[in-house]
Amino acid sequence: MRISLFVPCFVDQIYPQVAWSVVRVLEELGHQVDFPEGQSCCGQPPFNTGYWDEARTAARVALAAFRDSEVVVGPSGSCVAMMKVFYPQLFKGDSQELEARELAAKTHEFSSFLVNTLGVTDLGAKFEGKVTFHDGCHGLRELGVKKEPRALLANVRGLELLEMAEAESCCGFGGTFAVKFPTISTAMDEVKCASILETGADVVVSNDSSCLMQIRGMLDKQKSTIRSLHLAEVLASR
Amino acid sequence: MSDGKTIILNRIREALRENPAPRPHASHTSSDQEETPRDHTPREWLPKVGERLDEQIDLFARQSEGLKTEFHRCGTMEDARAILSVLVAEGAWKKIATHTTPDTSALLEKNRAEILKTDTGYQIDDLESCDAGITGCECLVAQTGAILVSAPSAGGRALSVLPPHHIIIARTSQMVPDLTAALELAKERYGNKFPSFLSFITGPSRTGDIERILVLGAHGPKRLTVLLLED
Amino acid sequence: MTTFASEFKKMAGRYTADLTHRAFIKKALSGYYQKRDDSKASFQSWQGARDLAAETKYEAVNHLDRYLVEFAEKIEARGAKIFWAPSAREARDYILGVARENGVRSIIKSKTMTSEEIHLNDALEKEGYGVFESDLGEYIVQLRKEPPYHLVFPAMHLTRGQISDLFQKELGSAPTDSPEELTMIARRVMRRKYCEADMGISGANFAVAETGMISITENEGNARLTTSLPRIHVAILGIEKVLPRLEDLALFLPMLATAGAGQQMTCYNTMYGGPRQPGEIDGPEQMHVVLLDNRRTELLADAEQRDTLGCIRCGACLNVCPIFKNVGGYSYGTTYQGPIGSVITPHLRGLQDWKHLSAASSLCGACTEACPVKIDLHHHLLQNRRNAAAAKPVMIEKISFLGFAWLMSHPSIYHLAAKLGRVFQPLHPIVNGTFLDPLIAWTRSRAFPNLAPTSFHEQWKKSRK
Numbered sequence: 036m037r038i039s040l041f042v043p044c045f046v047d048q049i050y051p052q053v054a055w056s057v058v059r060v061l062e063e064l065g066h067q068v069d070f071p072e073g074q075s076c077c078g079q080p081p082f083n084t085g086y087w088d089e090a091r092t093a094a095r096v097a098l099a100a101f102r103d104s105e106v107v108v109g110p111s112g113s114c115v116a117m118m119k120v121f122y123p124q125l126f127k128g129d130s131q132e133l134e135a136r137e138l139a140a141k142t143h144e145f146s147s148f149l150v151n152t153l154g155v156t157d158l159g160a161k162f163e164g165k166v167t168f169h170d171g172c173h174g175l176r177e178l179g180v181k182k183e184p185r186a187l188l189a190n191v192r193g194l195e196l197l198e199m200a201e202a203e204s205c206c207g208f209g210g211t212f213a214v215k216f217p218t219i220s221t222a223m224d225e226v227k228c229a230s231i232l233e234t235g236a237d238v239v240v241s242n243d244s245s246c247l248m249q250i251r252g253m254l255d256k257q258k259s260t261i262r263s264l265h266l267a268e269v270l271a272s273r
Numbered sequence: 274m275s276d277g278k279t280i281i282l283n284r285i286r287e288a289l290r291e292n293p294a295p296r297p298h299a300s301h302t303s304s305d306q307e308e309t310p311r312d313h314t315p316r317e318w319l320p321k322v323g324e325r326l327d328e329q330i331d332l333f334a335r336q337s338e339g340l341k342t343e344f345h346r347c348g349t350m351e352d353a354r355a356i357l358s359v360l361v362a363e364g365a366w367k368k369i370a371t372h373t374t375p376d377t378s379a380l381l382e383k384n385r386a387e388i389l390k391t392d393t394g395y396q397i398d399d400l401e402s403c404d405a406g407i408t409g410c411e412c413l414v415a416q417t418g419a420i421l422v423s424a425p426s427a428g429g430r431a432l433s434v435l436p437p438h439h440i441i442i443a444r445t446s447q448m449v450p451d452l453t454a455a456l457e458l459a460k461e462r463y464g465n466k467f468p469s470f471l472s473f474i475t476g477p478s479r480t481g482d483i484e485r486i487l488v489l490g491a492h493g494p495k496r497l498t499v500l501l502l503e504d
Numbered sequence: 505m506t507t508f509a510s511e512f513k514k515m516a517g518r519y520t521a522d523l524t525h526r527a528f529i530k531k532a533l534s535g536y537y538q539k540r541d542d543s544k545a546s547f548q549s550w551q552g553a554r555d556l557a558a559e560t561k562y563e564a565v566n567h568l569d570r571y572l573v574e575f576a577e578k579i580e581a582r583g584a585k586i587f588w589a590p591s592a593r594e595a596r597d598y599i600l601g602v603a604r605e606n607g608v609r610s611i612i613k614s615k616t617m618t619s620e621e622i623h624l625n626d627a628l629e630k631e632g633y634g635v636f637e638s639d640l641g642e643y644i645v646q647l648r649k650e651p652p653y654h655l656v657f658p659a660m661h662l663t664r665g666q667i668s669d670l671f672q673k674e675l676g677s678a679p680t681d682s683p684e685e686l687t688m689i690a691r692r693v694m695r696r697k698y699c700e701a702d703m704g705i706s707g708a709n710f711a712v713a714e715t716g717m718i719s720i721t722e723n724e725g726n727a728r729l730t731t732s733l734p735r736i737h738v739a740i741l742g743i744e745k746v747l748p749r750l751e752d753l754a755l756f757l758p759m760l761a762t763a764g765a766g767q768q769m770t771c772y773n774t775m776y777g778g779p780r781q782p783g784e785i786d787g788p789e790q791m792h793v794v795l796l797d798n799r800r801t802e803l804l805a806d807a808e809q810r811d812t813l814g815c816i817r818c819g820a821c822l823n824v825c826p827i828f829k830n831v832g833g834y835s836y837g838t839t840y841q842g843p844i845g846s847v848i849t850p851h852l853r854g855l856q857d858w859k860h861l862s863a864a865s866s867l868c869g870a871c872t873e874a875c876p877v878k879i880d881l882h883h884h885l886l887q888n889r890r891n892a893a894a895a896k897p898v899m900i901e902k903i904s905f906l907g908f909a910w911l912m913s914h915p916s917i918y919h920l921a922a923k924l925g926r927v928f929q930p931l932h933p934i935v936n937g938t939f940l941d942p943l944i945a946w947t948r949s950r951a952f953p954n955l956a957p958t959s960f961h962e963q964w965k966k967s968r969k
Contacts, residue, residue: 285572315755318548482640482659491687
């Protein structure tokens with residue numbers, strides 16, 4: 036299958052290794068990965084803040100970038116939800132509505148794509164350590180991704196999954212919310228990190244790098260030695 | 274000058290005119306559009322209830338336990354009287370309120386406490402000073418352990434809530450499987466001449482308003498006893 | 505200048521900093537989660553029940569005129585008086601009028617958020633009436649002269665020690681740390697009030713069109729006493745409370761109990777169809793039903809958010825909301841707290857004044873998932889943000905996002921900007937966490953990650969071409 040990679044802007048700038056892990060996993064499965072270079076940001080920051088005209092301007096870039104793609108796969112529940120769930124709303128009544136719907140239909144979150152589209156759960160990965168998994172809210176509730184990452188982690192040799200009590204609780208990122216209401220966002224982050232700590236895990240894993248940025252921010256502030264990794268990085272480990 | 278009714282109804286009609294809201298999307302089916310009206314009976318979704326009477330009585334008994342309702346199956350009226358006399362003795366009851374039905378009368382036959390009957394009305398303070406209230410009911414609901422009472426079947430509105438101990442006397446023929454059946458029964462019985470008061474009583478009065486800790490007997494009865502007689 | 509938004513931020517800051525309070529609320533809710541899940545599990549299908557509940561409310565709300573008229577005609581035929589109140593003031597005036605005309609002295613109330621919404625107690629007390637809240641939690645916050653903290657659990661923020669102190673001061677009772685004893689103190693006080701009151705004021709959870717009844721859900725029995733003993737019963741309810749059929753209660757009563765309190769059924773679910781009827785021995789001589797609009801029709805006119813009128817005020821969305829759990833009930837400054845309050849308050853009290861509540865959410869969607877009638881709560885928060893920005897954009901945001909959108913639609917300049925960011929990044933530690941830090945909103949409490957030495961874009965270009 037020819038798979039177009041959708042790399043969210045902050046993954047592009049801050050966590051390129053996450054994108055490479057996705058490439059490695061998909062290529063090892065024998066698929067051909069391309070990266071449409073015209074892509075930038077999906078438009079979620081202005082969309083979530085209420086500036087839909089500006090969001091559409093950014094989103095049109097994505098529509099153009101992925102126009103010829105067969106399937107689009109991205110390593111972020113949040114940014115994929117933007118395309119899959121919110122583009123059709125954002126473009127309702129717009130001349131590009133149909134195109135937005137087409138992109139929504141062919142775009143997939145990474146773990147969901149592996150399990151539900153490709154039907155793979157064992158990637159031959161090896162990762163020694165105790166891991167706890169954080170469900171990014173958009174992946175969990177907009178896309179219904181819950182079992183998929185766990186099915187994938189269950190087949191990683193050497194990995195022990197320790198569920199945290201607050202796995203489904205929001206980390207408090209929420210895009211511009213994190214800087215508009217830093218005290219509330221931080222309080223949520225504290226709840227999340229306390230729950231991570233409680234499990235005794237060495238690594239916190241998620242399918243969303245934006246959540247991990249928020250969680251990492253708190254763990255670093257607390258000088259915690261717990262590592263944070265994207266699911267793709269774990270699945271690409273040998 | 275338009276009155277409140279006209280103003281509000283006009284606002285509603287204006288708001289709804291040619292302005293359809295998106296239909297709620299079903300989470301349990303795959304079909305996007307459901308144009309046909311659905312069956313409004315919630316039975317298939319609500320907690321399951323067995324068809325046989327003994328299953329329903331068992332379920333009612335289990336629910337009662339969880340609710341802290343004191344549920345007794347009584348073979349005969351004599352058994353019911355024995356339970357009552359223990360309660361009267363234990364609580365040193367001086368005054369019991371009730372209303373007249375064949376079963377309440379039979380239950381109180383050999384009782385020695387003072388009786389207040391609400392059949393033709395009562396003084397509030399008089400009723401308030403009673404140690405217990407004994408009533409009949411419309412039906413028992415196996416599904417939830419609820420008892421449906423009404424003004425005519427329970428001696429008015431207050432008899433079943435003002436005294437600190439409420440005793441209900443019922444017959445096995447009054448058991449219905451679920452809330453739907455209870456409401457259907459009320460409709461059949463009263464048609465469009467409903468009493469002004471119908472209530473599902475599900476356990477003794479309770480509150481969790483202080484630190485979410487359960488306390489029985491907030492404002493209503495601290496204890497609820499159900500005496501179930503065979504027909 | 506103090507605005508609703510600045511007040512919210514101030515209060516939210518204070519409450520989030522209060523770790524004891526946060527832990528207390530978390531503990532108070534932990535028992536609820538367990539009981540709620542047990543009760544849900546007893547359903548053959550909770551999701552199926554939600555679908556049916558949403559459908560039923562959809563039908564009721566989208567034919568609101570028809571069902572309201574049916575309800576009113578049926579209950580009027582049995583002697584109740586209906587008052588249609590377009591606004592809060594008209595509702596208050598009517599109830600004051602009923603009290604005045606009947607020489608009322610003492611008023612007992614059972615829990616009604618609708619009366620909080622119209623500030624009924626203030627109006628009655630100003631006219632000299634003694635008004636007593638009978639719900640234990642409401643009574644406690646009334647003694648403290650506070651509004652309810654939570655629309656279902658009004659006093660959930662208070663410890664037994666605080667309540668004991670309060671009772672000692674206000675009622676002269678002996679100190680105790682037993683919730684049971686405290687409850688009994690309130691029970692004894694309230695018993696006298698029920699017996700003496702000549703007017704009882706209640707809310708309603710549902711109004712049944714088919715049979716002309718209101719339905720009240722409670723656990724304590726205070727609503728039953730409020731509606732049984734006084735000679736006048738006034739019920740106040742929003743126009744959205746109507747359900748088409750009596751049998752709909754078979755669905756809504758257990759759902760409300762499950763979502764609201766983690767019970768399969770609450771203790772009392774009572775249906776009132778009028779004042780005392782011929783042949784009945786007790787109950788009020790008069791029953792007045794106040795149907796309140798108070799801008800609910802504005803919500804109705806917004807087809808996108810019309811489903812919010814299906815709300816049964818169970819409080820489930822508050823109980824799961826990470827914002828509520830951290831900022832608490834008082835930060836909102838609204839009658840209805842939590843996600844549902846954040847969604848509807850802008851409609852009821854003005855979008856620009858209350859849009860900050862829609863912004864104060866990470867849009868995690870826990871509320872929508874918990875809602876028993878499937879109100880699309882977190883998406884409505886997004887819509888409020890969109891509507892607020894469209895009606896009156898915040899200049900700094902508008903300019904930022906115009907710039908952002910322009911940058912994102914000019915990839916080569918965007919990549920150049922990112923490179924520039926890498927050039928300046930080494931300077932960040934110098935200002936990190938200070939007022940000069942452009943990222944201060946983030947870095948005050950969290951570490952900010954470094955940009956990668958090169959972007960994925962650059963790395964891909966280099967390695968794959």
